[in-house]
Every structure is written in C-alpha cells, then in structure tokens.
Amino acid sequence: MKANHTLLGTEEVPIISLADIGVSFGAVKALTDVKLTIMPGECLGVVGHNGAGKSTLVNVINGRLSPTQGDVCYNGEARTADSRNAQLARNAGIRSVFQELSLCPNLTVLENMRIPYRNMPLRSWRSNAASKVRNALDTIFPGNGIDPYCLVGDLPIAERQMVEIAIAFSRRDIDARLVILDEPTSSLDGAIADQLLNYIKQFCAEGGSIIFISHMLGEIFNVATRIVVMKDGCILTNDDANLFTRDSLVDAMGHVVAVDVVESQQHTAFGDEVLRMENGLHARQGEVVGLAGLAGHGQAEALARCFLERSSDWRTTREPKVVFVAGDRSRDGVMPLWSIMRNLSLQTLVEFSRSLLVDRKAETTLAQEWHRKIAIKTDNLDDSILSLSGGNQQKVLFSRALASSAPIVVMDDPMRGVDVGTKKEVYRMIREEVVKGRTFLWYSTETDEILQCDRVFVFRDGEVAAELSGDAINEENMLRASFDMQEVAQ
Amino acid sequence: MKSDYLRILLPVMSLTALLAAVFYMQPRTMSYFGLNLLFNLAVPVALATIAQMMILMVNDIDLSIGTFVSFCACVTATFVQSDPLVGYSILLAAILVYAGMGAVIHARGLPAIVVTLGMSFFWAGMAVLVLPSPGGSAPDWLRAIMTTKTPFVPVAIIAPIVIGLCMHYVVKRSSLGVLLRGVGGNEQAIERSGWSVLGLKAIAYGIAGLFGVLAGMALVGLATSADANIALRYTLLSIAGVILGGGEFTGGRVSPIGAVIGALTLTLAASFLSFLHLSSDWQIGAQGAILIAVLALRLVFTRREGLA
Numbered sequence: 001m002k003a004n005h006t007l008l009g010t011e012e013v014p015i016i017s018l019a020d021i022g023v024s025f026g027a028v029k030a031l032t033d034v035k036l037t038i039m040p041g042e043c044l045g046v047v048g049h050n051g052a053g054k055s056t057l058v059n060v061i062n063g064r065l066s067p068t069q070g071d072v073c074y075n076g077e078a079r080t081a082d083s084r085n086a087q088l089a090r091n092a093g094i095r096s097v098f099q100e101l102s103l104c105p106n107l108t109v110l111e112n113m114r115i116p117y118r119n120m121p122l123r124s125w126r127s128n129a130a131s132k133v134r135n136a137l138d139t140i141f142p143g144n145g146i147d148p149y150c151l152v153g154d155l156p157i158a159e160r161q162m163v164e165i166a167i168a169f170s171r172r173d174i175d176a177r178l179v180i181l182d183e184p185t186s187s188l189d190g191a192i193a194d195q196l197l198n199y200i201k202q203f204c205a206e207g208g209s210i211i212f213i214s215h216m217l218g219e220i221f222n223v224a225t226r227i228v229v230m231k232d233g234c235i236l237t238n239d240d241a242n243l244f245t246r247d248s249l250v251d252a253m254g255h256v257v258a259v260d261v262v263e264s265q266q267h268t269a270f271g272d273e274v275l276r277m278e279n280g281l282h283a284r285q286g287e288v289v290g291l292a293g294l295a296g297h298g299q300a301e302a303l304a305r306c307f308l309e310r311s312s313d314w315r316t317t318r319e320p321k322v323v324f325v326a327g328d329r330s331r332d333g334v335m336p337l338w339s340i341m342r343n344l345s346l347q348t349l350v351e352f353s354r355s356l357l358v359d360r361k362a363e364t365t366l367a368q369e370w371h372r373k374i375a376i377k378t379d380n381l382d383d384s385i386l387s388l389s390g391g392n393q394q395k396v397l398f399s400r401a402l403a404s405s406a407p408i409v410v411m412d413d414p415m416r417g418v419d420v421g422t423k424k425e426v427y428r429m430i431r432e433e434v435v436k437g438r439t440f441l442w443y444s445t446e447t448d449e450i451l452q453c454d455r456v457f458v459f460r461d462g463e464v465a466a467e468l469s470g471d472a473i474n475e476e477n478m479l480r481a482s483f484d485m486q487e488v489a490q
Numbered sequence: 491m492k493s494d495y496l497r498i499l500l501p502v503m504s505l506t507a508l509l510a511a512v513f514y515m516q517p518r519t520m521s522y523f524g525l526n527l528l529f530n531l532a533v534p535v536a537l538a539t540i541a542q543m544m545i546l547m548v549n550d551i552d553l554s555i556g557t558f559v560s561f562c563a564c565v566t567a568t569f570v571q572s573d574p575l576v577g578y579s580i581l582l583a584a585i586l587v588y589a590g591m592g593a594v595i596h597a598r599g600l601p602a603i604v605v606t607l608g609m610s611f612f613w614a615g616m617a618v619l620v621l622p623s624p625g626g627s628a629p630d631w632l633r634a635i636m637t638t639k640t641p642f643v644p645v646a647i648i649a650p651i652v653i654g655l656c657m658h659y660v661v662k663r664s665s666l667g668v669l670l671r672g673v674g675g676n677e678q679a680i681e682r683s684g685w686s687v688l689g690l691k692a693i694a695y696g697i698a699g700l701f702g703v704l705a706g707m708a709l710v711g712l713a714t715s716a717d718a719n720i721a722l723r724y725t726l727l728s729i730a731g732v733i734l735g736g737g738e739f740t741g742g743r744v745s746p747i748g749a750v751i752g753a754l755t756l757t758l759a760a761s762f763l764s765f766l767h768l769s770s771d772w773q774i775g776a777q778g779a780i781l782i783a784v785l786a787l788r789l790v791f792t793r794r795e796g797l798a
Contacts, residue, residue, distance in 0.1 A: 064682070086684060102682060104675030106742040111668045116683040125665055 013076040014039050015092060015178045015209055016061055021070035023056055023233075030056040031067070031233045038178060043200060043210040045224030045241065047217070049253055049294070049447070049479065052230040054213055058180050061211070062096045063089035090118075093177030095168045097184055101160055105153035109133055109163050112152055117172045136170035137162065140199040141192060157187045165196065169203070179203070180211040185219060186461070197223050215294050215460070216484040217246055229253055250479050270454070274439050275408060277306060280464045281457050283439050285407070288430060290453030290473075291443040293482045298462035299443040300412055306441060307410045318351050323401040327413035327443075333397050334385050340396055341367040341381040347400045370399035374425060391422040398426060402433060409433070411442045415449060427452055447475050458482055497736040497743075500791060501751040504734070504784050508758050515765045526644035530712055532757035533636075533649045534559070535727055537705035539735075539753040540657050540746060542728035544698040546737055547661070547744045548673045548691050550595065550602030554610035555702055556725035558584070560718055561617040562706025567626025567716035570707075574629075585699035592695025596688050610725070617718035624717035628710045636711030649708075650750045657746035660697075670694050674742020730781050731756055736788075756781075 017037040023030045031053050038044060048054050059065035060072065063085030072085060074092040095116070103112045110129040114120060121128065130148040137144055141162050152160055161184070168179050181200075185193040200210050200223045214220055220227065220241075227244055229237040229252040237252050244252075271285025281302060283289040291299040310322040326333035335343055345352075345363045352366065353359040367381050376399075377392050385393060394414060401409055415423055430440055430452070444450050455469040458481035466481035512528070513520050519528055538559050545552040562581060570577030591609060595602050638645050661667040672680045673690050681687050705724070710716050733739070734755055735748025759780045763773045 090684060096682075098682075102676060102679040104672045104679055104742065106671055106675035107668060111672075112679075114665060114668045115672050115680060115685070118684060120665065122665055126663070 017073045019071045021067045040207045043204045045220035045227045046213045048230035053233040096180040097168045110148040136166040178209040182213045288440045288453045290450040290456040292450045293459035297459045320406040322408040323404045323406040325401045325411040325414045339382045343385045391418045408439045501735045505755045526646045529646035534705040534709040536650045536750045536753040538724045539728045539731035539749045541698040541701035543732045543749045548694045552606045554606040556722045557610045557613035558702045559705045559721035561613040562703045563716040564617045564621035566707045566710040571629045581703045588699025589692040589696035593692040596691040626716045628714045632711040654747040654750035671742040
C-alpha cells in the first residue's frame, strides 16, 4: 500500500503515511479509518477535545502501538504493521516529547541525553553528551542557563521541559526528521514558548516535520501549516491552516450532540453556599457543579483538595461532610477481593453501626435496598465485585457514596467506560439527590455530562478559566474556555 | 551535582564524628594495627552493601542478601577450598540465579520484597546442605589476600576505598550505570527509548549477586571458616548502610561511595559501643539508635533543601 503523494511537482517521500488505520482496545475503538501523510517540511497542528484519539494517533506514529488494522509506512517503504514499528520509527528519525515528562529526575541533564541516544560512542561519552545537549539547548532556547551537569530533579519544571525538548531535537546518529510535541508549552512561559515556536518554524524550513498538539490555539495558528481536527477517534478535518479561523476551528472540534435534555432546569432554588475554595470554585446547597476543561488541567487536584480538606481527620465521624465517587475504579474505587455487598457498604459502616462492631443486619438491609433502587445486575450480592460489568461496578460505587448522609458528593470523572443506559440512570439518581438538598461536584471529561450541571467551572492550566451557568453552559463556551484563545505574545 | 555533594556530606560527617569518638576513647586504635582491627570486618559488609545498593537502585529491595552471603561463604569454605572447579561453578550459577530472579521479578511484575524473602529461605537451606555444621576452611590465597600487610595503610582501609571508587565509576560514570539508575528514576522513559528494562534489571541483580559472592568470600578469608548463619545480620546491615550513605529506597538515588561509608559507619558503631562497655544485649538497640539519629538528621537537611 504505497502512498503516492506529490507536492507541487517535486517527488518527495512522505516521512510517514498512515492508511486507514484503526486501533481498538477490546470493544472500544480508539481510532477509526485514519488517513494521514506527513511530508518533510510540514508542521501539523493537531487539535481535539478529550478522548478524541490524539494520544493514540501519536503512539501509532511513533510505533509504540500497533494498529489493529491498516498500514503504516515509514519513508515510503510499505511495511505491514508489527511490533518492530517502534524501531522503524526510530530509524526514520521520529522522536516524541510526551505530555507527562519522561526524564529521569535522578540523572543529570547529560545522562538523560544518553538514554534515547542508543548507539552513543562509549569513548568520553560524557563530554560528548554534554556538548550535544548544550548545543541543542542553545539553538532552541538561546540564553538559557541550564548546566548539563545539573541533576534534572533539581531543575524547575519549565527547565525540565526545555531539556526534554532539546534532547528530542539534539543531533544523534539518526537525526530528527519528525518530532512529535504533545503540549510542549504547557509549563513554559511566553518568551520561552516563543523561542520554541521560532525554532519549530526554522526546523520545518530546513526540511524537518513537526506534529504539534496544543490547547493554545494561538500557538497552533502561529506555527502549523496544516491543521488536523480530531473527534471520537476520527480525523474530522485535515486542511491547510490558512483555511481556518479561530471560530471555524472551535466549530470543527465540537459537533453539538443532541442530548435529550433531562428536565434539569426545573430545580432552580439553591440553598446557601456550602463550599468555597481559594481558586474561586464554589457551590450552593442542592447544586450540581461541573468541573470541565481538558484532562489534566487541575480538576482532579481541585477535587482532591476539596475532599481531603473536609475528610482528613484523625477520627471517623458518623456524620461525614463529604463522600467520594471514584472514576479510576481499580485505583481508588473497588476492593477487588470483596463481595458486592462489602464494597457497597464500605462508606457507611461507621455511620450505620451502633457500636464498634459492624452491624451486619443493617449492612444487608442497606445493600438490598440499593440493589433494588438502582438495579445492580446480579442475583447474589455476596458474589465478587469483579463478577459485575464495569458499569455495574460503577453503580455500586455510586450507591456506596449516596447511601451515606454526607451533604457533598465529589465525583472524579465517574462515568469512564460506562454505557449510555447506566449514565441515564445515574443522571436520574443525581437529580433525585439534588432535590433532597445534596450538592455535587462533578469532574467530567465528557461534554454531555457537563451539560447536566447547574454551574460549570472550566479549568485551564490549573486555574478556573471560566464560570458558566444557566444557558451559557454549552459546548462552544466550554471549548472556548479550555482552549487558550489569546494571541501568543509576540 | 550540588545536591549530590550535600548528600554525601552527612555520611562523611557521621563517620568522622564516630571515628573521632573512638580515637578519643581508645587512642591506641590510631595505629596501623588498630585501624585494621576496627575495619577489617567492614570489608564483607561493604561488599554486601554494594550488592543491596544495586537492587535498591532499580527500586527493589533484597531481603535474601544475608542468607545468600552465608551460602556463598559456605561454598567458599568447602567446595572452593577442596574442589575449585565445582566451587566456582556453583558460585557462578548462584550469580546467574540472581540475574534470573531480577528478570522474573520484572517480567511477572512480582513484588521483589516477597520474591527475595522466599529466596532467603532457599539460600539458607542450601547453606545448611553445603555445610551442616560450622567448619570448613578458607582457601590459602584468600586468607593471604585478606591478611596482607600492605605498607602504611592496612588492607581494611584500602579495600573499601577501592570498592567504593570502582563502583562509583561503574554506577555514576559509565554509560551502563546511567541506564541502570534510569530504571530506578523513570522506568517508562527507559522503555520508551527502546531499552530492555528486563535485561537491565537482570544486569543489576547479576551485579548484586557478584558482590554477594565477593562478600561471602571476603568473610571466609577473614573468619577462616564458615557457618550457615554466618551473615544473617547482613540483610538489615546492608539496607541500613545504603540508606545511611545517602541512598533512597526509591527513585534510583544511590551513591556507591556513600554506601561504603555507611557500611564502615555501621561496623564502627559496633566497636564504639563495645568501647563504651555497653553490654552486648544493648548493642543492637544502640546501633539502631545511631541509625535513627543519622536518618533524622538527614531528614532535617533534606527538608531545608526542599524549602530553599
């Protein structure tokens, strides 16, 4: 499957071409029918909301993920996708800078240079690595004062990111031809980010290619020659950057789903303010407050702070102030060895017991009551929690929290991997509880869940970027707030 | 590099302080013979500490090093002495078992603490099989090396310095050392660059096994005979030594020179307590108290560093 791509008459070989790539994890389709060709000298801006498939696409390109269907060609050589893709990608000069830092904090800057440089000559490699990393740093970020002999762990986060970028562009046995930058400027300040953007332009002018993923639309417009818009694992638009305007880009990212609006606006009388945090997040009694924005922009931290401030106490009380619904079930949700009933009653053991001992009778009653109420699909509550499907496990976690009398419920993206039916039931449950005067803090990466909220705080770079309420809660406003619309400081 | 120097400062200071106290109480130890006596048992401890350091470096912990050193000592005192070819093959096989253990721990995602705890019973059993009752004898060459009279500075001082510098070169300066420490620092980064973490872990464990063997041999060279329980204390001593020397349990932050100094400090602490005429019943407790004091001091330092 040879990709024939000619550019203005010059026969150039694409660095990589993807033909009808599909990636699925079990039943979940992460990418479908992705076609993408990257020519030397191109800077490709990739935008898309959470779960649009950006990271999966990156991992296919750098060979860490083998597509379940379709073909990947490096340098125009047709190869069937297999597990050696990572090596092929390396040999083609494809390098990545990942969103979460991938340096070793216990090593010095030059030692970190050693790790991706696989065939480094052994003779006096230290001075060799030091000068290479020094060169790269000086080329991209002129005037930086980073010492290659400094431990990475001692550097501030911005300098770590600079080091990581410099290492990705550094000269090695195989020079960089395509560098994938995933949110490279997330911890750089404006001036440094500008240096990087200028270098990217220079790099592309010299025939290199860049894949630039960012939530800063200003930066995308600044450097990208072509923009790819992704949504739900598909490439929606793939066009010349000049053809987009900010508004058309935002429009392209979000196709408004017709959600059957649950009778959510019926309840508008909120009580007193029950919660206010330093960053401006606040909630009133009987309100569903949504935390939106791109994943990893400080929502989970805000939730954790809110929860821990109200629950970290030496003693467990019978009147908890706040309960937590986990989204990452295996990490902070289910007890995998326990039965459904034990998992369900965990939160309320202290609340419902009269003495130091567990009140088994109350536990059983509680479990049966919730079993009926939210229809957990099981015949026997004594079965292992793992015998349930993901959605039903999540229901158990919901009932664990809702059974408690706590006035505030904190939810950390609780619908990950939950089917639509369960979602609807949970929306209904939340509405019922709100009427009883409970307050919900709901972090979600999915727009249709956020649309269920009474008020929404959009997070960007760890701070509240916008507060929306009423009719202002719509996908467009959220996208506008999550993507930085500011022009990059010139 | 600055924080690295700070890190090594505390172990150096605690060793100096302890040494000064010993010299003050027993001025006669300030001699060639005295220093040799004070430190000669530190050589096998230092070797075992280096072995432990290799494992801690890759974010694991080895609870079997004590019984492993005992086993190696038993093999040295019996097979290596009587039937060298068989003896050395057994020791080589033991190193390979160590490397294999590292590979299995990584490949199956097992907790190292459990695997090595299990292996410690294996080595203890093997040691008893090899040498059911205390005895055996040291090969002559080994005995000769361990008791050489070097000019000016005794072997007991030279050996730890040589061990420390060699391992400093391997762990801190060489390219392999960078990768090994990288496994401890950020395993994912190593894997993403296409290195085999499995192989690197096996290498780290293999080097640990090698140093365990060396520790066993050095111990027999000093004690001239062996016993299946000869080095049981080494498990905890080696962990304490690494930590005392500025190492950390996680994150690949270790220092070979620090580890050797930690081992010397721990051995010296025992002598110091005997000079205090402290009953041997209390010595282990007092040793622990010294350890806690040094670690508490370090916490104060690192806190300050973190705030600065």
